[in-house]
Amino acid sequence: xxxxxxxxxxxxxxxxxxxxxxxxxxxxxxxxxxxxxxxxxxxxxxxxxxxxxxxxxxxxxxxxxxxxxxxxxxxxxxxxxxxxxxxxxxxxxxxxxxxxxxxxxxxxxxxxxxxxxxxxxxxxxxxxxxxxxxxxxxxxxxxxxxxxxxxxxxxxxxxxxxxxxxxxxxxxxxxxxxxxxxxxxxxxxxxxxxxxxxxxxxxxxxxxxxxxxxxxxxxxxxxxxxxxxxxxxxxxxxxxxxxxxxxxxxxxxxxxxxxxxxxxxxxxxxxxxxxxxxxxxxxxxxxxxxxxxxxxxxxxxxxxxxxxxxxxxxxxxxxxxxxxxxxxxxxxxxxxxxxxxxxxxxxxxxxxxxxxxxxxxxxxxxxxxxxxxxxxxxxxxxxxxxxxxxxxxxxxxxxxxxxxxxxxxxxxxxxxxxxxxxxxxxxxxxxxxxxxxxxxxxxxxxxxxxxxxxxxxxxxxxxxxxxxxxxxx
Amino acid sequence: xxxxxxxxxxxxxxxxxxxxxxxxxxxxxxxxxxxxxxxxxxxxxxxxxxxxxxxxxxxxxxxxxxxxxxxxxxxxxxxxxxxxxxxxxxxxxxxxxxxxxxxxxxxxxxxxxxxxxxxxxxxxxxxxxxxxxxxxxxxxxxxxxxxxxxxxxxxxxxxxxxxxxxxxxxxxxxxxxxxxxxxxxxxxxxxxxxxxxxxxxxxxxxxxxxxxxxxxxxxxxxxxxxxxxxxxxxxxxxxxxxxxxxxxxxxxxxxxxxxxxxxxxxxxxxxxxxxxxxxxxxxxxxxxxxxxxxxxxxxxx
Numbered sequence: 001x002x003x004x005x006x007x008x009x010x011x012x013x014x015x016x017x018x019x020x021x022x023x024x025x026x027x028x029x030x031x032x033x034x035x036x037x038x039x040x041x042x043x044x045x046x047x048x049x050x051x052x053x054x055x056x057x058x059x060x061x062x063x064x065x066x067x068x069x070x071x072x073x074x075x076x077x078x079x080x081x082x083x084x085x086x087x088x089x090x091x092x093x094x095x096x097x098x099x100x101x102x103x104x105x106x107x108x109x110x111x112x113x114x115x116x117x118x119x120x121x122x123x124x125x126x127x128x129x130x131x132x133x134x135x136x137x138x139x140x141x142x143x144x145x146x147x148x149x150x151x152x153x154x155x156x157x158x159x160x161x162x163x164x165x166x167x168x169x170x171x172x173x174x175x176x177x178x179x180x181x182x183x184x185x186x187x188x189x190x191x192x193x194x195x196x197x198x199x200x201x202x203x204x205x206x207x208x209x210x211x212x213x214x215x216x217x218x219x220x221x222x223x224x225x226x227x228x229x230x231x232x233x234x235x236x237x238x239x240x241x242x243x244x245x246x247x248x249x250x251x252x253x254x255x256x257x258x259x260x261x262x263x264x265x266x267x268x269x270x271x272x273x274x275x276x277x278x279x280x281x282x283x284x285x286x287x288x289x290x291x292x293x294x295x296x297x298x299x300x301x302x303x304x305x306x307x308x309x310x311x312x313x314x315x316x317x318x319x320x321x322x323x324x325x326x327x328x329x330x331x332x333x334x335x336x337x338x339x340x341x342x343x344x345x346x347x348x349x350x351x352x353x354x355x356x357x358x359x360x361x362x363x364x365x366x367x368x369x370x371x372x373x374x375x376x377x378x379x380x381x382x383x384x385x386x387x388x389x390x391x392x393x394x395x396x397x398x399x400x401x402x403x404x405x406x407x408x409x410x411x412x413x414x415x416x417x418x419x420x421x422x423x424x425x426x427x428x429x430x431x432x433x434x435x436x437x438x439x440x441x442x443x444x445x446x447x448x449x450x451x452x453x454x455x456x457x458x459x460x461x462x463x464x465x466x467x468x469x470x471x472x473x
Numbered sequence: 474x475x476x477x478x479x480x481x482x483x484x485x486x487x488x489x490x491x492x493x494x495x496x497x498x499x500x501x502x503x504x505x506x507x508x509x510x511x512x513x514x515x516x517x518x519x520x521x522x523x524x525x526x527x528x529x530x531x532x533x534x535x536x537x538x539x540x541x542x543x544x545x546x547x548x549x550x551x552x553x554x555x556x557x558x559x560x561x562x563x564x565x566x567x568x569x570x571x572x573x574x575x576x577x578x579x580x581x582x583x584x585x586x587x588x589x590x591x592x593x594x595x596x597x598x599x600x601x602x603x604x605x606x607x608x609x610x611x612x613x614x615x616x617x618x619x620x621x622x623x624x625x626x627x628x629x630x631x632x633x634x635x636x637x638x639x640x641x642x643x644x645x646x647x648x649x650x651x652x653x654x655x656x657x658x659x660x661x662x663x664x665x666x667x668x669x670x671x672x673x674x675x676x677x678x679x680x681x682x683x684x685x686x687x688x689x690x691x692x693x694x695x696x697x698x699x700x701x702x703x704x705x706x707x708x709x710x711x712x713x714x715x716x717x718x719x720x721x722x723x724x725x726x727x728x729x730x731x732x733x734x735x736x737x738x739x740x741x742x743x744x745x746x747x748x749x750x751x752x753x754x755x756x757x758x759x760x761x762x763x764x765x766x767x768x769x770x771x772x773x774x
Contacts, residue, residue: 005614006612006613006614006616006617006620007612007613010612020476183475183476183479184475185475185476185478185479188475188479189479189482192483448486451486452489452490455490459494459619459622460622462622463622464622464623465614
């Protein structure tokens with residue numbers, strides 16, 4: 001089931017009502033959430049529920065074993081192998097075989113392995129990482145293994161964030177699942193605001209950009225500079241609207257159930273450096289890699305060489321996490337290189353993602369934005385030759401001053417400016433629809449007028465529905 | 474208490490939205506459209522229909538029933554799939570006791586069509602809402618016109634331009650005027666091609682053609698499988714095996730069910746000025762073609 005469907009509009013109020021009717025019994029609330037989550041996922045493809053079940057069960061049992069047996073290493077390794085094995089099979093089998101075949105053929109050898117075209121289960125990377133976080137945290141002693149099987153299964157399958165995150169660490173979400181939740185009016189209202197804003201970003205920004213990007217991308221070999229540049233910029237906004245929109249909806253829905261999810265985005269395109277961008281973009285994934293890979297590898301405390309190595313490893317793997325394509329790996333390495341170069345720069349730029357963006361930051365913001373946009377071209381391309389062809393066409397047309405004219409995407413660009421304007425004005429807030437504290441924000445009529453306007457814009461300016469990009473990861 | 478306050482607040486907020494959207498949905502549904510018009514027409518005037526034209530835009534724009542008197546009705550629509558043709562034929566069968574001939578377009582354009590849900594979801598809604606084709610549940614996106622915002626705006630725009638109904642009183646798509654023809658559409662690089670996508674959908678389409686042929690035979694109704702005129706450049710650019718496949722399908726229907734095959738796809742009586750684009754006739758071309766087809770149908774009767 002998708003957030004953007006009539007079935008979800010029916011599903012959410014039913015689950016919400018049932019959930020709060022059971023507010024005196026939090027175990028029953030968990031059961032309600034678990035059933036709802038399995039229904040939510042099963043409506044996409046019920047067969048893959050078995051994978052979620054296996055992942056959940058193996059991690060749950062591993063947790064219990066880790067607190068009871070002496071060979072803790074073995075338990076954690078077995079669990080990692082099982083979960084990463086499932087992920088590898090479903091996500092990387094085809095990629096591995098294809099590349100191995102190409103490699104062997106260069107030596108005149110052939111490989112006789114069945115070429116399975118495995119369907120990629122939606123959200124597999126997200127829930128696998130979430131279950132690994134639990135096993136590792138229990139292994140490290142940061143968390144006690146839970147004996148509450150329903151709470152644990154709900155933690156893995158919690159429907160708002162099951163298919164596209166945020167990736168929740170067990171230390172954050174599991175304690176919330178095992179404790180009593182009480183309904184909080186302000187929290188629920190905040191949740192609704194987040195949902196509305198998330199839908200706006202997805203339906204108005206991302207979906208409209210997607211239409212223009214798809215049209216322009218298909219004919220980029222004949223396009224002028226302006227079209228190519230706008231395609232790049234529009235895709236930059238498409239992926240932001242799409243993914244951060246999903247996260248906003250997920251966080252908002254979770255708030256309706258009294259559950260607090262990790263923030264996944266903090267105005268990433270207002271970053272002054274690539275390092276800062278990665279503290280603002282897909283925060284939960286970067287936190288996962290930081291805690292379970294970068295720091296165990298030594299982080300940045302063992303000299304420049306090892307720091308560079310660690311950054312390269314983390315970003316290469318984070319690229320690969322997105323999908324079994326070389327473009328993702330190159331995209332990850334591209335960001336790693338930018339990050340390393342940024343570290344080598346002597347000039348100090350604002351890098352604290354919690355600081356408010358100032359007008360004086362705009363030049364750094366624009367440079368960072370452009371660098372990130374170049375990266376998105378690699379991300380969007382089917383293969384590296386397509387990415388190179390895009391860049392080569394873009395720079396050729398620039399050198400030849402073949403600026404051309406913009407055929408598509410003017411409307412989408414306008415929406416992007418609208419988004420930037422709203423986010424800039426409300427940059428000190430996580431949700432731009434949060435109006436309290438503003439002069440007019442105290443007036444309920446004004447607040448509601450704003451919500452109605454956003455709703456109507458969302459409804460009548462929405463683009464043709466597109467699947468969330470991050471579903472494929 | 475907080476829950477009560479929350480639910481009340483949400484309801485107060487949502488009710489005006491629901492009312493507004495319901496009003497807009499009702500308004501859009503009241504706007505004239507060819508689907509609703511054809512459905513109404515069939516129920517009201519089906520008794521007098523002797524010839525029914527089915528198919529996609531190649532039938533909708535190419536066949537002008539007024540050439541045959543008022544006992545012929547064009548039940549085709551843009552992008553209409555063969556499954557819809559079959560459904561509509563069965564749906565109106567009882568309303569048309571005098572039906573003696575069905576003209577069905579079967580060519581390179583519709584035999585390789587993919588399900589409409591994939592490329593034109595807005596039209597699925599029209600069949601669901603106005604022609605009783607309830608393939609999808611009430612809770613699907615196809616139950617509301619507003620769920621496809623592009624179609625919604627297109628419809629509103631048409632209404633503002635006084636082009637709400639895209640067909641004439643006998644169902645002919647009369648919007649492809651010679652004066653609106655764009656010569657650029659005829660350049661080789663702009664020729665539209667209908668490509669094979671997958672076997673599953675193609676087999677489904679073949680099954681529908683055969684089902685229609687079988688149905689017509691069992692109801693003693695003559696079926697004309699029609700391949701309308703297309704430009705030479707279209708034929709040149711089309712995949713040869715696809716054209717051969719179409720021929721095989723119509724030949725097998727002819728053999729098994731005794732249908733009449735009318736192949737005008739390479740008819741040199743049509744030149745570029747009879748076309749609106751490379752695979753649709755313009756208004757003048759449609760009148761010319763309908764007159765030619767008339768003699769074929771008269772022979773049949």
